[in-house]
Amino acid sequence: MVVKNTHERQRLIALDHQYVAPAGRVTKFDLVVDHAKNATVWDADGNKYIDFLASASAVNVGHGNPHVVQAIQEQAAKLVHYISGYFYHEPAIRLAQQLAELAPGQTPKKVSFSTSGSEAAEGIIKFARSYTKRPIILSFQNSWHGTTLGAASLSAIDPNMHKAIGPLVPDIYHLPYPDPQKRNAGESQEAFAQRYLASLQDLFAHDIPASEVAAILIEPIQGDAGIIMPPVTYMKGLYQLCRKNGILFCTDEINQGFGRSGKYWAIDHFDLEPDLMAVGKSLASGMPLSAVIGKAEIMDTLASPANATTTAANPICCAAALATLSEIEAQHLPERSLRLGKIAQALFLQLQHEFPVIRAVRMVGLNGGIDFGPKQADLVAALSNYCFEHGLIVISTMDHILRFQPPLVITEEELHHGIQIIRSGLQKLV
Ligand SMILES: Cc1ncc(COP(=O)(O)O)c(C=O)c1O
Structure with missing residues (x-):
């Protein structure tokens, strides 16, 4: 999936820049969040994203938990x-x-x-x-x-x-x-x-x-x-x-x-x-x-x-x-975090094997830093943007590390799909 429709996003962001002070922002890319459920987020134009950020680890139990x-x-x-x-x-x-x-x-x-x-x-x-x-x-x-x-x-x-x-x-x-x-x-x-x-x-x-x-x-x-x-x-x-x-x-x-x-x-x-x-x-x-x-x-x-x-x-x-x-x-979320974290770790290690530009995969539960090393900040920014344009929210931290903190209710299928988007990005960018 490639995110296509951007009209409402652009209108809202222009208004934001006019009225909201920049000090409260750490903008990574132009996502205008409209609604979300479990580990899925929809933007203001109806595009859909897998969420590898969980609102900065603030929704461990998933978006819109009933x-x-x-x-x-x-x-x-x-x-x-x-x-x-x-x-x-x-x-x-x-x-x-x-x-x-x-x-x-x-x-x-x-x-x-x-x-x-x-x-x-x-x-x-x-x-x-x-x-x-x-x-x-x-x-x-x-x-x-x-x-x-x-x-x-x-x-x-x-x-x-x-x-x-x-x-x-x-x-x-x-x-x-x-x-x-x-x-x-x-x-x-x-x-x-x-x-x-x-x-x-x-x-x-x-x-x-x-x-x-x-x-x-x-x-x-x-x-x-x-x-x-x-x-x-x-x-x-x-x-x-x-x-x-x-x-x-x-x-x-x-x-x-x-x-x-x-x-x-x-x-x-x-x-x-x-x-x-x-x-x-x-x-x-x-x-x-x-x-x-x-x-x-x-x-x-x-x-x-x-x-x-x-x-x-x-x-x-x-x-x-x-x-x-x-x-x-x-939902035994700490145990789930541990179990799915191991699955995600194996997938990221496989990715590292395919793309040695990944310097380290650090994972503790569903909680990871995919570290490309300080010289790769441009690549990580481009990769994060690629993911955004292809339906995955994953941001950088320290400029050169992908931050992996999905809601703990994310499904295995979503994990596989999200990491596949990162793989496609690396295939294109490396
Ligand atoms: C470890 C840690 N402590 C404190 C804070 C600050 O929390 P808040 O942004 O809710 O003020 C954060 C936010 O990212 C954090 O990660």
């Missing part, structure tokens, strides 16, 4: 909104309980709601500083934690997220992320992990006093950096360093949570219990809802109203989240 839609409709008919900071409503209370119980580990948890992932990441700064009474937060290079001022300060993936908006939130520093591709020749995973841990200890010894560090915030699997997973030894070592120095161990599950990586939480790959974690995106199937979930003892230290906003825990969003959580469970 249970989520029904929950939204029923809740909208009952109560659209009442500020949850002042009073109480059942959907928020039930959801808080479920999230507290779903979070890894046995320590009792509490939840603080917000609307975007950025606010949840930023919330971690506030809870961690308030509990530890220390100022410094360490996050990682190539991380994406969001674009509100605090979250932008935590992020370190694109200088445009910092440019011209400073001064940023002070006392935030970025550590090198233990990306296994950065192993020296002949270096074992173990030696690599120890080298990165030693450099952090060096930092504590000569530069940043560990006793002033409130938290280390890490994506257990980096999403926007191209699905990068650190060695288990590194994560365990980092956790131990945190414990030893009274530093909170905090994770960002906004991109990788809710089954995306083949486990419920990305941190489950490392069998660790975070002190604080940030969730969003697929929590409410893309409805604006996010949360900090943390150990109750920590969550209780931030005084009211330091993390209250008018629309946090909107009842429709909470109802959407409750339905989403029950769909993840009913």
Whole structure:
């Protein structure tokens, strides 16, 4: 299929350029989304696409999931909104309980709601500083934690997220992320992990006093950096360093949570219990809802109203989240992600065999980075455009990596079909 009809698309995009500020965009190609179902998207001209992006990992349970839609409709008919900071409503209370119980580990948890992932990441700064009474937060290079001022300060993936908006939130520093591709020749995973841990200890010894560090915030699997997973030894070592120095161990599950990586939480790959974690995106199937979930003892230290906003825990969003959580469970989506991820991995490895221009295939669940290497940014842009013109939504990240994050309900047939479109693109472009 070649996308043909583009009239309505062009009209709407011209209007957008006239009225919408560019700062909120990361435009990849000119798709005007009209409606979507499961893993299929239709544009404003009626063209149909297989979705390998899931709205940036925000609809793990699939577009238009009937249970989520029904929950939204029923809740909208009952109560659209009442500020949850002042009073109480059942959907928020039930959801808080479920999230507290779903979070890894046995320590009792509490939840603080917000609307975007950025606010949840930023919330971690506030809870961690308030509990530890220390100022410094360490996050990682190539991380994406969001674009509100605090979250932008935590992020370190694109200088445009910092440019011209400073001064940023002070006392935030970025550590090198233990990306296994950065192993020296002949270096074992173990030696690599120890080298990165030693450099952090060096930092504590000569530069940043560990006793002033409130938290280390890490994506257990980096999403926007191209699905990068650190060695288990590194994560365990980092956790131990945190414990030893009274530093909170905090994770960002906004991109990788809710089954995306083949486990419920990305941190489950490392069998660790975070002190604080940030969730969003697929929590409410893309409805604006996010949360900090943390150990109750920590969550209780931030005084009211330091993390209250008018629309946090909107009842429709909470109802959407409750339905989403029950769909993840009913459809065994983490297991499905693992199973289909293995199938997709085999297909991408076959593609790599056919086209050695693919430098690496990284896959953790239905969650992949197809890495062409930094010199191939033009090819990846052309390939992504080719796919768009042939009915597949697959975008680049870091300019040279194809980001593969379909809804977890995608069918095997759609997977095969989508990857076949990528193959045809490579046949044409390489
Ligand atoms: C890991 C991670 N954290 C935080 C965010 C920010 O979430 P939001 O865009 O909802 O503010 C993102 C968004 O892409 C993300 O991938």
